[in-house]
Amino acid sequence: MSKFVIQAEDLAAQKKFAEALYQNYHNEAQSRGYEFTFSIRTYGCQLNESDSEKLSGILKTMSFVQGNTDDPDLVIFNTCSVRENAQDRLFGNLGLVKAMKRKNPKLIVGVCGCMMKQEENVEKITKSYPFVDLIFGPQDIHRLPELLYRLHFTSKRVYDVSKNDYLADDLDLPIDRSRRFRALVPIMYGCNNFCTYCIVPYTRGRERSRPFEQIIKELNNLAAEGYKEILLLGQNVNSYGKDNAGMPDFADLLEAAAKIDGISRIRFMTSHPKDLSDRVIDIMAENPNIEKHLHLPMQSGSDNILKAMNRHYTREQYIRTARLFRERIPYGTISTDIIVGFPGETEADFADTLSLMREIRFDSAFTFQYSVRPGTPAAKMEDQIPQDVVTERFTRLLELQNGHCFDSNSGVVGNVEEILIEGRSETAPHILSGRTMSNRLVNFTLPDDIDLPDGTHLEKGELFDGDRLEGCLANVRITGARPFSLEGRWESFTHD
Numbered sequence: 001m002s003k004f005v006i007q008a009e010d011l012a013a014q015k016k017f018a019e020a021l022y023q024n025y026h027n028e029a030q031s032r033g034y035e036f037t038f039s040i041r042t043y044g045c046q047l048n049e050s051d052s053e054k055l056s057g058i059l060k061t062m063s064f065v066q067g068n069t070d071d072p073d074l075v076i077f078n079t080c081s082v083r084e085n086a087q088d089r090l091f092g093n094l095g096l097v098k099a100m101k102r103k104n105p106k107l108i109v110g111v112c113g114c115m116m117k118q119e120e121n122v123e124k125i126t127k128s129y130p131f132v133d134l135i136f137g138p139q140d141i142h143r144l145p146e147l148l149y150r151l152h153f154t155s156k157r158v159y160d161v162s163k164n165d166y167l168a169d170d171l172d173l174p175i176d177r178s179r180r181f182r183a184l185v186p187i188m189y190g191c192n193n194f195c196t197y198c199i200v201p202y203t204r205g206r207e208r209s210r211p212f213e214q215i216i217k218e219l220n221n222l223a224a225e226g227y228k229e230i231l232l233l234g235q236n237v238n239s240y241g242k243d244n245a246g247m248p249d250f251a252d253l254l255e256a257a258a259k260i261d262g263i264s265r266i267r268f269m270t271s272h273p274k275d276l277s278d279r280v281i282d283i284m285a286e287n288p289n290i291e292k293h294l295h296l297p298m299q300s301g302s303d304n305i306l307k308a309m310n311r312h313y314t315r316e317q318y319i320r321t322a323r324l325f326r327e328r329i330p331y332g333t334i335s336t337d338i339i340v341g342f343p344g345e346t347e348a349d350f351a352d353t354l355s356l357m358r359e360i361r362f363d364s365a366f367t368f369q370y371s372v373r374p375g376t377p378a379a380k381m382e383d384q385i386p387q388d389v390v391t392e393r394f395t396r397l398l399e400l401q402n403g404h405c406f407d408s409n410s411g412v413v414g415n416v417e418e419i420l421i422e423g424r425s426e427t428a429p430h431i432l433s434g435r436t437m438s439n440r441l442v443n444f445t446l447p448d449d450i451d452l453p454d455g456t457h458l459e460k461g462e463l464f465d466g467d468r469l470e471g472c473l474a475n476v477r478i479t480g481a482r483p484f485s486l487e488g489r490w491e492s493f494t495h496d
């Protein structure tokens, strides 16, 4: 695979395909009397979400509009291959799409994302799901106009996953951001770490950092457009810039981002413990607009397993970094990723994981059962752990972590926290939800009769429209804790 920076002329060529399709779909829509619609189903991480925002932006330049999920003209599955269950979900859903396609033979079905970089998945689709019209990879997002053009004008399936590690600058692509106040900003693509369990380096290719000036320009644009929160994204943000000698590093980028006026919150993920520098922690401590939340995947607490995972840090080094963060940012939170049942994990290794969890007391954790990824070194390791052992360990781990989550949340009851409002609570429409500066989820109530920041008034009993408050900041008194969320009462809006 080679690194391949997309040139302006390549993107200009894509634009030509998009214009031709725009004319085509626009005219057809006029004669049939309604617009062409699309639906994108996204699996997996925030980088996939970001890719879907680009797919959506590109489709809109071709006159498509966002439609419902039941009967769109075009459906795209943006897949994830990090664990087996995400893969299974795709095939389950493709089975359902078969019926949709029978009802509407003109439905265009596309599949993209990490799973398409694994030939066996493309083969399975070719054999068992031949109604899929379009297949492309995670590096081919910018090529969607060309691929759709070929499909449209040849009426033959287009299965085209490129081998290049493309780097198209996001500034040159239309992005249809799914949140009004939060912008996802990838700063680098790919991963060089080859953790032995992980498929990502094979699907997303080698690390490619976006040019520093272009990221800063994008952030300035976002601030001017009124975005309140920026998520700097990458598989390993702390190795930003290392692929080009003399380039600024992640600490430089974070510091420069924090100086941009108008952005209230900056968060970043994911940090690899081997690459997170003390300077990044200092910069987090010094800048009030950098969120006090660190996502620091530990994966295992056993040195033997960390070694077999090719993680390049020890338990002691991990503890040192986490302690430093706790000391410098006492109000901050640490979340982590933990894998249970990596090949060869003994009861003693697992006990080391539990003891590391007790030592750090993670504020939250994403916990996973090891999933064999064909093609990775761990898949060939002897001593794969039987499922019943994994399940039993996983239960113990969850129990411990749930207690830590609850204790952590209980520690902030009584505080007044600044909440960035995300909208209505998913479970109760009269309750708003949002996050603290340390990324804790808070559900809170508004009083009756209240003036809103947009100058409107909310009457007693009126069901509020969550959208009206999305992106506003409010001070909220925390009144109760649950393991995965807090409860609170609105006190005031903060005007920035």
Ligand code: 5AD
Pocket: 082, 083, 197, 198, 199, 297, 299, 337, 338, 339, 368, 369, 370, 371, 372, 373
């Ligand atoms: N099995 C289980 N979990 C995995 N992860 C990555 N690969 C696997 C796998 N094969 C987890 C890691 C990573 C997170 C994004 O997904 O914990 O940090």
Ligand code: SF4
Pocket: 191, 192, 193, 194, 195, 198, 199, 200, 201, 235, 236, 272
């Ligand atoms: Fe996968 Fe490791 Fe890279 Fe994370 S750092 S994406 S776990 S290879």
